[in-house]
Amino acid sequence: QVHLVESGGGVVQPGRSLRLSCAASGFTFSSYGIHWVRQAPGKGLEWVAVKWYDGSYTYYADSVKGRFTISRDNSKNTVYLQMNGLRAEDTAVYYCARGQQWEHYFDYWGQGTLVTVSS
Amino acid sequence: DIVMTQSPDSLAVSLGERATINCKSSQSVFYSSNNKNYLAWYQQKPGQPPKLLIYWASTRESGVPDRFSGSGSGTDFTLTISSLQAEDVAVYYCQQYYNTPPYTFGQGTKLEIK
Numbered sequence: 001q002v003h004l005v006e007s008g009g010g011v012v013q014p015g016r017s018l019r020l021s022c023a024a025s026g027f028t029f030s031s032y033g034i035h036w037v038r039q040a041p042g043k044g045l046e047w048v049a050v051k052w053y054d055g056s057y058t059y060y061a062d063s064v065k066g067r068f069t070i071s072r073d074n075s076k077n078t079v080y081l082q083m084n085g086l087r088a089e090d091t092a093v094y095y096c097a098r099g100q101q102w103e104h105y106f107d108y109w110g111q112g113t114l115v116t117v118s119s
Numbered sequence: 120d121i122v123m124t125q126s127p128d129s130l131a132v133s134l135g136e137r138a139t140i141n142c143k144s145s146q147s148v149f150y151s152s153n154n155k156n157y158l159a160w161y162q163q164k165p166g167q168p169p170k171l172l173i174y175w176a177s178t179r180e181s182g183v184p185d186r187f188s189g190s191g192s193g194t195d196f197t198l199t200i201s202s203l204q205a206e207d208v209a210v211y212y213c214q215q216y217y218n219t220p221p222y223t224f225g226q227g228t229k230l231e232i233k
Contacts, residue, residue, distance in 0.1 A: 059220035104216040105159035109168035
């Protein structure tokens with residue numbers, strides 16, 4: 001049974017940092033890309049970042065490029081999102097989602113973790 | 120970046136009736152080398168993460184009721200619910216996964232019961 005569990009969300013002041021984690025279980029972690037997708041309150045879905053299944057490729061949305069870093073530890077079945085220089089517009093529920101090895105539709109999602117950027 | 124535009128933004132349909140949601144991409148998401156459209160549909164209910172319904176534009180995910188179907192090719196796609204049930208009330212999103220990221224979503228269509 002596939003499970004993705006996000007953690008690390010919370011309230012943070014503008015300009016500060018936060019690190020989210022996505023712990024995976026129930027599948028061969030090293031065979032799948034893991035993405036972060038966020039949803040601002042009352043808004044739609046925004047793709048944020050991906051780390052390829054083997055770590056060979058990393059991509060970011062323009063809105064977070066240079067501030068966020070995605071990494072993965074295949075020995076711990078965990079993906080991380082290091083968020084620096086947080087802004088009010090980064091306030092959202094952050095979901096991790098499983099892509100396929102080469103085709104990036106998302107067949108499993110975590111429940112999400114809320115990040116609130118506010119002074 | 121590929122822009123995904125859904126229509127309508129909201130939709131009210133009677134129980135048992137057909138619901139149709141459209142999605143248009145700013146450029147083709149069809150790959151001629153494998154004859155596939157890189158387009159997915161998701162359903163999101165309040166307080167829940169999105170759920171994959173359809174991928175490759177028309178392939179139903181395992182466990183998704185057959186009243187849900189996807190069609191279209193190139194830049195124009197449709198999600199159809201053939202006979203609306205109460206549990207289908209949700210927001211629906213299309214997403215393209217063509218080529219390299221960003222993998223963009225449509226703005227969402229809110230489906231309600233009339």
